[in-house]
Amino acid sequence: MATHMTTGLAPTDExxxxxxxxxxxxxxxFAGVVIAVAVQLVLGILGAGIGLTMVDPVEGTTPGxxxxxxxxxxxxxxxxxxxxxxxxxxxARVAGAHDRFDALVHGLVVWGVTLILxxxxxxxxxxxxxxxxxxxxxxVAGAAGSTVAAAAPAAASVAGLDQNEVRSQAAAYLxxxxxxxxxxxxxxxxxxxxxxxxxLARGGADARQAEGRIVDIVAAQRKISRPExxxxxxxxxxxxxxxxxxxxATAKSATDQAAGAAAGTSFVLVLALLIGxxxxxxxxxxxxxxRLR
Numbered sequence: 001m002a003t004h005m006t007t008g009l010a011p012t013d014e015x016x017x018x019x020x021x022x023x024x025x026x027x028x029x030f031a032g033v034v035i036a037v038a039v040q041l042v043l044g045i046l047g048a049g050i051g052l053t054m055v056d057p058v059e060g061t062t063p064g065x066x067x068x069x070x071x072x073x074x075x076x077x078x079x080x081x082x083x084x085x086x087x088x089x090x091x092a093r094v095a096g097a098h099d100r101f102d103a104l105v106h107g108l109v110v111w112g113v114t115l116i117l118x119x120x121x122x123x124x125x126x127x128x129x130x131x132x133x134x135x136x137x138x139x140v141a142g143a144a145g146s147t148v149a150a151a152a153p154a155a156a157s158v159a160g161l162d163q164n165e166v167r168s169q170a171a172a173y174l175x176x177x178x179x180x181x182x183x184x185x186x187x188x189x190x191x192x193x194x195x196x197x198x199x200l201a202r203g204g205a206d207a208r209q210a211e212g213r214i215v216d217i218v219a220a221q222r223k224i225s226r227p228e229x230x231x232x233x234x235x236x237x238x239x240x241x242x243x244x245x246x247x248x249a250t251a252k253s254a255t256d257q258a259a260g261a262a263a264g265t266s267f268v269l270v271l272a273l274l275i276g277x278x279x280x281x282x283x284x285x286x287x288x289x290x291r292l293r
Contacts, residue, residue: 023102024109028095032110033117036087036280040118043079047072077272084111084276085283092284100285107284111277181220189221200237201244211237 051072088107097103178184184192192213199210211233219229 023099024105025091025095028091029106029109029113031094032087032089032091032106033113034087035090036083036110036114037117039083039086040079043082044076047075047079050075073268077275080272080276081279084114084280087111087114088280088283089287093287097284097288100288103284103288104281107280107282108277110284111280114280115273115276181217184217184221186221189217192217197240201240 051068054068084107087110091106091110092103095102095106097106178188181189181192196210196213199206200214201207215226215229215233218224218233219226222229222232
């Protein structure tokens with residue numbers, strides 16, 4: 001007679017491991033993001049009201065643009081810390097996180113989603129509502145870029161002239177100008193000198209030929225000797241070169257300042273974002289619940 005032994009364990013193919021508990025609650029994260037954006041919006045509107053009360057054009061006590069911008073940046077940083085701290089705390093608390101690492105992940109995800117949402121709003125039509133310091137930083141960087149854009153064409157117009165445009169204009173101006181400088185009118189002489197200036201600025205053999213032509217025109221128009229005209233043209237040429245060099249130096253200085261301002265703005269913005277991430281993470285870990293024994 002056979003006996004059957006029962007071990008009390010189910011066969012391997014009949015065992016079932018239940019679904020692993022999800023450690024990340026997206027519903028809680030969404031709630032934290034909503035709270036963070038709402039708090040940031042309310043504090044931003046409050047800051048705008050406070051800033052407008054400081055504007056008094058009648059009494060002339062309006063703060064300067066630099067001081068106002070620094071104050072707005074500091075206020076935005078403080079409000080960001082408060083908003084992200086509240087959002088991270090709410091997300092971890094609603095999720096019921098018992099582990100500090102789980103709470104920290106909830107806080108960091110709240111920070112990341114809030115950052116992406118804010119950038120989206122700023123680049124869309126809704127961006128007019130939530131300006132904050134992102135818009136201020138963008139304005140500073142835009143102003144620096146405008147300085148470069150305004151200075152660079154000025155240098156380019158002096159250092160590198162468009163030959164085709166100059167030649168076409170010179171042809172239109174001098175269509176009826178006599179070749180003899182003594183027979184030119186004052187207006188024709190000025191236009192002829194203007195036609196020779198690009199070649200004079202380029203240097204080389206063309207510059208020497210252009211300088212000789214300008215000397216002939218100056219001598220004929222002012223009725224002076226050629227050596228005297230040569231001296232006057234040399235002084236004008238030296239002043240022209242000095243002006244060109246100063247313009248190029250100004251453009252380079254503006255470019256360097258703009259690059260430095262853009263780099264500084266980027267570093268400050270990254271630091272502010274990291275501070276926001278730390279605030280969200282600390283707020284979330286502060287909401288960690290203790291396990292009941």
